[in-house]
Amino acid sequence: MPLVAPPFPRIVRIVSSVRELRGACDQARATGARVGFVPTMGALHAGHLALAGEARRRAGVVVTSIFVNPTQFGPGEDFSRYPRDLDADVRKLAAAGVDLVFAPGPEEMYPPGDDTRVQVGALSRTLEGAHRPGHFDGVATVVAKLFAAVGACVALFGRKDYQQLLVVRRMASDLLAPVEIVGHPIVREPDGLAMSSRNAYLSADERARALAIVEGLDAAARRFGAGERDARMLEGVARAPIEAAATSVDYVEVRDADTLSPIARVEARAVLVVACRVGATRLIDNVVLGEDAPPLTLPR
Ligand code: PAF
Numbered sequence: 125m126p127l128v129a130p131p132f133p134r135i136v137r138i139v140s141s142v143r144e145l146r147g148a149c150d151q152a153r154a155t156g157a158r159v160g161f162v163p164t165m166g167a168l169h170a171g172h173l174a175l176a177g178e179a180r181r182r183a184g185v186v187v188t189s190i191f192v193n194p195t196q197f198g199p200g201e202d203f204s205r206y207p208r209d210l211d212a213d214v215r216k217l218a219a220a221g222v223d224l225v226f227a228p229g230p231e232e233m234y235p236p237g238d239d240t241r242v243q244v245g246a247l248s249r250t251l252e253g254a255h256r257p258g259h260f261d262g263v264a265t266v267v268a269k270l271f272a273a274v275g276a277c278v279a280l281f282g283r284k285d286y287q288q289l290l291v292v293r294r295m296a297s298d299l300l301a302p303v304e305i306v307g308h309p310i311v312r313e314p315d316g317l318a319m320s321s322r323n324a325y326l327s328a329d330e331r332a333r334a335l336a337i338v339e340g341l342d343a344a345a346r347r348f349g350a351g352e353r354d355a356r357m358l359e360g361v362a363r364a365p366i367e368a369a370a371t372s373v374d375y376v377e378v379r380d381a382d383t384l385s386p387i388a389r390v391e392a393r394a395v396l397v398v399a400c401r402v403g404a405t406r407l408i409d410n411v412v413l414g415e416d417a418p419p420l421t422l423p424r
Contacts, residue, residue, distance in 0.1 A: 157184030167321035196262030336369030
């Protein structure tokens with residue numbers, strides 16, 4: 125069903141306490157509505173709004189959280205300069221048909237004395253986990269808290285953060301959270317660059333160089349489509365343009381799409397994941413071989 129923008133932006137209720145959030149979600153469920161939940165860190169772009177649109181299609185009441193979660197940033201990462209503009213975000217969410225925004229302060233999510241962290245095992249130690257130690261403990265912890273506050277719901281996560289989606293799925297299943305997790309396809313700019321709040325950090329030159337990521341993924345996906353199944357060959361095809369343009373490359377790897385274990389050959393399906401820096405900005409992207417279309421749609 126196509127996404128139909130509401131004729132007038134809804135009145136969005138903004139709450140900052142877990143008590144109000146829980147009350148509103150309980151009340152929605154008591155009337156028989158399903159709750160759709162989109163957790164974010166704000167700095168919203170069309171990718172987030174697509175998640176809200178999908179939540180709107182799947183649920184009667186749509187809740188978005190906006191919280192720049194300190195525990196998922198490592199020392200020296202961009203926590204303090206991460207873009208924050210609550211008013212602009214709320215306007216976009218109103219137009220996307222969101223009903224409730226949860227925008228807590230740090231003490232609401234991490235009350236004084238807070239001393240518990242959620243740690244997902246093997247899935248969170250590889251790839252991003254190896255390059256950003258502790259990152260997924262922070263993500264799993266805050267998402268577990270948010271799920272505890274929202275309660276039974278369908279929760280939407282973008283597939284650009286592919287590993288995050290798998291980690292959150294594992295955590296929700298292991299902790300028996302009454303949450304259906306839905307992964308949403310990557311939303312790309314017309315030239316193919318995956319939408320990300322961190323794209324705002326790129327200079328014009330870096331923005332142009334960042335397209336090498338999608339070029340690499342696209343070339344590998346087309347080679348896969350032509351019959352190549354050797355994981356190292358596919359990585360090589362993707363790596364060539366990325367290495368030529370990026371400031372540094374953290375990984376370009378073909379992994380099992382469900383476990384993220386290293387593989388030698390792609391049988392039916394595998395994920396090709398990329399992380400690199402362009403200038404000072406760290407970017408990630410991926411394509412699921414055997415599932416996603418090659419990501420470049422416009423001729424370049
Ligand atoms: O993907 C994000 O924006 C964040 O990692 C999330 C899921 C909102 C947790 O802070």
